[in-house]
Amino acid sequence: MMTEALALRPRHRWTVAEYHRMAEVGLLHEDSRVELIDGEIIEMAPIGSEHAGHNNHLLSLLAYHLHGKAIVTGQNPVILGGYEEPQPDIALLRWRNDYYRTAHPHAEDVLLIIEISDSTLRYDRDVKIPLYAKNGIPEVWLLDIQNRQLEIQREPINGVYRQRDCRRAGQIAPILCPDAVIDLAKLFPNP
DSSP states (O other), X not given: OHXXXXXXXXXXXXXXXXXXXXXXXXXXXXXXXXXXXXXXXXXXXXXXXXXXXXXXXXXXXXXXXHTTTEEEEESOOOBOSTTOBOOOSEEXXXXXXXXXXXXXXXXXXXXXXXXXXXXXXXXXXXXXXXXHHHTTOSEEEEEETTTTEEEEEEEEETTEEEEEEEESSSEEXXXXXXXXXXXXXXXXXXX
């Protein structure tokens, strides 16, 4: 009963500015595994070795293909409006000579977001991907480790991706970075 009553009460939505202020005064630390989603501070799941290995592999491949063309970043913040600052596993960003030292990237800076899912598949699919679509991120890849597949979502319109594809084999490249061809056989080698 108490939980239901609490769910009915209005909640304070933290802004990105308030969230950053929490870090400035020491309430949040650089190593805190949290992100801001719809004004709520959400704890992020611990990263297992398989997740980390896929993340490292993709970062390496993309950085190799896109050196000097785009910035490849891993598990860093992206500001998506006044109440959202997720930390996607990988983001491809428009090139900037300062490498975003002066400000975190915003939605308009993002070329591709990749989420790597093992234990977080439902959260990534039901919360984060709609958030990215709502903010006009042109393309999202969801690397589903358990099912050994890559879900590709493109063309955000009215908060939903119009184009969806799922692949287990073949090659894929981001639509805005066609030079970065990824061979899925290398992501999912035979067990």
